[in-house]
Amino acid sequence: MKSIRRQLLVALLSAMTLTTLLGALATYKTARDEATAMFDYQLRQLALSFRDQQVQDVRRREVTIDEDAQDFSIQIWRPDGTRIYLSHPRRELPHQAPIGFATVNTDHGKWRVFGLQQGGQTIQVAQLVQVRDHLALAAALRTVAPFLLMLPMLGVLIWVMVGRGLRPLAAVARAVTTRTAVALDPLPDNRVPAEVVPLVLSLNDLLARLKRALDAQREFIADAAHELRTPLAALSLQLQLAERAPDALSRADAFAELKRGVERATHAVQQLLTLARQEPGGGDRPTMPVRLDDLVASVIVDHQPLAEARRIDLGMVPTGQLAVVDGDQDALRILLANLVSNAVRYTPPGGKIDVAIGEDNAAPFVEVCDSGPGIPLEERERVFDRFYRRAQSDEPGSGLGLAIVKTIAERHQARVLLGDAGLGGLRARVQFGRPPRP
Structure with a gap:
């Protein structure tokens, strides 16, 4: 047997979980867009800061920087294409030098790049897109985590609240169990929720029809017993007259009258059976x-x-x-x-x-x-x-x-x-x- 409370609990928790996940997805996209705008601004500012500095020739000396301490990678080229500065020598960096913002794919990932030219030099600042995605995902998880942790508590609250909401149905069920063939009083509908009122009204209508049917059955049985009592008494009297008849002619008249009484009683019984078959529920036939x-x-x-x-x-x-x-x-x-x-x-x-x-x-x-x-x-x-x-x-x-x-x-x-x-x-x-x- 299916439980309404269990179905509502599963449906509500599923809907809330799905809504939370959709919210997390929307939060992730929003955070990613905001991170992209913020980090693009930082790329541009960092590139502009190198524009005003004199970068020495470092072709023969690699600059070593801790990769975990810095998310940005900087490259500087001379007008003849000679690279004179590299911030991350052990990392695969994009070799292109686009002007403005661009997204460049390499064998080790996707880079977000900003480039500009100043004094004949080309300055390029790049950042892995994966870093931005991780930050956006972390922001989305921080937003959704409290809701996910609250789901068990919400499940308990929903279970209790749905149980309280279903109490009127239990009360109606208890009231129906108290009804018997001799006590078919209507169910009270003044203290039930609006959603339960149609059910109570339908049950009251059913109880009323059942009461009418039972009353009609009692009246029918009483009337039938009353109507059959008279012809049966007449048959008994006619049988006694036939037994006491003094001669054959009187006996023949008594038996003829007895036969007519039997026919009348038989006709009454046949009519009763016919009426019983034609009553609702007496055996419907196809039309x-x-x-x-x-x-x-x-x-x-x-x-x-x-x-x-x-x-x-x-x-x-x-x-x-x-x-x-x-x-x-x-x-x-x-x-x-x-x-x-x-x-x-x-x-x-x-x-x-x-x-x-x-x-x-x-x-x-x-x-x-x-x-x-x-x-x-x-x-x-x-x-x-x-x-x-x-x-x-x-x-x-x-x-x-x-x-x-x-x-x-x-x-x-x-x-x-x-x-x-x-x-x-x-x-x-x-x-x-x-x-x-x-």
């Missing part, structure tokens, strides 16, 4: 382009026998449009099947149900219109609640159909809109907001 016209035709064929048994005219309204959505085909089939099934169950015999598809401002939709009693305006929001059933309804059901429709629609970023149909009953439209994938 694909789905043609709504093919889906509508398939669902109508499945419900046609039930509609004919109730003498209901169930059909698809031709629109000439090809609506395509990007989603889970099986889930969309369940959504449309629940809408059509509700319309068939609540439409009185001899009624009519129209299913239509189309696009509204380039957004596809599918809607089911029926000639049934409809839903009052004040109840159109509550019918999406789980296990909610209208008091005036005599049709059997679990109260989960429209809850499943809403859950699947939300997974597909769609809305379920209830309104008044032109047939006199309810119009249920699923409006998709996401355009189809190319």
